[in-house]
Amino acid sequence: MQITRQADYAIRAVLYITQMGEAQRAATSQIAQEQRIPPSFLAKIISQLSIAGLLQTSRGARGGVTLARPAGEITLLDVVEAIDGPIALNECVLNKDACGFGSECPLRSLWCDAQDDLVTRLRNTNFAQFAVQSA
Numbered sequence: 001m002q003i004t005r006q007a008d009y010a011i012r013a014v015l016y017i018t019q020m021g022e023a024q025r026a027a028t029s030q031i032a033q034e035q036r037i038p039p040s041f042l043a044k045i046i047s048q049l050s051i052a053g054l055l056q057t058s059r060g061a062r063g064g065v066t067l068a069r070p071a072g073e074i075t076l077l078d079v080v081e082a083i084d085g086p087i088a089l090n091e092c093v094l095n096k097d098a099c100g101f102g103s104e105c106p107l108r109s110l111w112c113d114a115q116d117d118l119v120t121r122l123r124n125t126n127f128a129q130f131a132v133q134s135a
Helices: 004-019 030-037 039-051 076-084 108-123
Strands: 055-058 064-067
Touching: 004 030, 004 055, 004 076, 004 108, 030 039, 030 064, 039 055, 039 076, 076 108
Parallel strands: none
Antiparallel strands: 055 064
16 A cells, blocks of 8 residues: 555645744745645645645735644644545455455455554654654
């Protein structure tokens, strides 16, 4: 399994904003340049994260992007799911009827356990844990 490039960019953008500090706003052009994200792609990502309630945007001379909630309340899972939707290692995890073997499949419990482990780890990892603010 691999998260999409869009989710990776979203994580990097949120991390960048987190590291700036709570009172700071980041210009999308600044985020795009420093995180090496194509500006038009970043605009779409910022919009999705804003709709999900993770970022706030404001226009104008003092505009920019900030976190909508404290960094400790935004998890990696929040960001990934805002961009990619629910995590599914295999389609049978979300819908047991997707597999012709149904409940007889010997692998379904493995996929479900692995997904639960991944989701738990992402849910328990918030952006405050990565905040390294410069003095």
